[in-house]
Amino acid sequence: MKWISHHTHSIFCDGSHDPVEYVKTAIDKNFSTLAFSSHAPLPFKNSFALHKDKVDEYCSTIRSLSYEYAGRIEIYLSMEIDFIPELSDDFEFWKKRAGLDFVIGGVHLLPSPSGNGLWFIDGPIRNTFDEGFFNLFGGDARLAVRTYFEQINMMAETQAPDIIAHFDKIKMHNQERFFSVEDDWYLSLLRESLEVIAKKGCIVEINTRGIYKARCNELFPNLKALKIIKELNIPVTLSSDAHAPEDLDKEYPLALEVIRAAGIKELMVFSFGKWKAMGI
Numbered sequence: 205m206k207w208i209s210h211h212t213h214s215i216f217c218d219g220s221h222d223p224v225e226y227v228k229t230a231i232d233k234n235f236s237t238l239a240f241s242s243h244a245p246l247p248f249k250n251s252f253a254l255h256k257d258k259v260d261e262y263c264s265t266i267r268s269l270s271y272e273y274a275g276r277i278e279i280y281l282s283m284e285i286d287f288i289p290e291l292s293d294d295f296e297f298w299k300k301r302a303g304l305d306f307v308i309g310g311v312h313l314l315p316s317p318s319g320n321g322l323w324f325i326d327g328p329i330r331n332t333f334d335e336g337f338f339n340l341f342g343g344d345a346r347l348a349v350r351t352y353f354e355q356i357n358m359m360a361e362t363q364a365p366d367i368i369a370h371f372d373k374i375k376m377h378n379q380e381r382f383f384s385v386e387d388d389w390y391l392s393l394l395r396e397s398l399e400v401i402a403k404k405g406c407i408v409e410i411n412t413r414g415i416y417k418a419r420c421n422e423l424f425p426n427l428k429a430l431k432i433i434k435e436l437n438i439p440v441t442l443s444s445d446a447h448a449p450e451d452l453d454k455e456y457p458l459a460l461e462v463i464r465a466a467g468i469k470e471l472m473v474f475s476f477g478k479w480k481a482m483g484i
């Protein structure tokens with residue numbers, strides 16, 4: 205089967221290589237479709253997002269590759285846009301400004317309830333997660349998890365991105381320490397959030413990065429969540445969230461096994477302006 209990924213980071217944000225290197229590797233690895241998704245510019249200083257002065261160069265680089273490699277692989281232009289209530293730009297702004305083929309929405313930064321900072325739940329360092337959890341959320345796991353899923357819900361409701369990135373990423377650095385992904389209250393927040401996503405018609409991505417970076421021992425989202433996704437008829441796609449060319453197909457065979465175990469039989473693929481279902 206041909207591989208796909210709609211979620212890729214290059215040198216334009218926090219990825220390691222020029223986009224062309226990912227394209228060459230994707231062709232070698234038998235991909236039919238590869239989309240680039242730099243982190244959209246943010247309204248504060250940071251080390252991981254695309255700089256707003258580089259947006260035009262990013263777009264023209266990806267578009268040139270799509271023409272250059274036409275017939276060998278489909279290349280698309282996207283951004284992974286952070287949703288931060290009252291802080292991030294409307295997704296529509298970046299979609300128009302950059303002429304994106306589609307939009308990926310993600311939650312990585314959570315405003316604290318007292319408004320005194322943002323909790324960064326992602327990244328390579330578990331200690332950053334722990335510091336934010338205690339300093340900004342008082343070590344209250346239910347409050348922290350509820351804030352995360354409510355932010356996802358608000359993103360789906362107000363921004364309706366095509367794809368929801370790494371849906372249950374809040375579990376990554378937790379590693380079953382402050383809460384369990386098996387807790388009833390956790391599962392009911394997760395289900396509620398999937399019900400909102402189902403209503404808005406967003407695609408949920410199945411993201412392998414947590415596993416191959418050894419930050420998490422299961423997919424985003426895990427098998428239990430995938431079974432709810434199947435029950436609610438939510439469309440899914442598969443992405444590696446690659447930050448280097450060699451990441452592109454990492455843990456894909458495993459992901460396919462888990463997706464099939466959940467009873468899911470199709471993946472959504474973007475092709476020439478439309479989302480299409482591909483049997484697996």
Ligand SMILES: [Zn+2]
Nearest residue numbers: 284310369370
């Ligand atoms: Zn992300």
Ligand SMILES: [Zn+2]
Nearest residue numbers: 211213284445
């Ligand atoms: Zn990403």
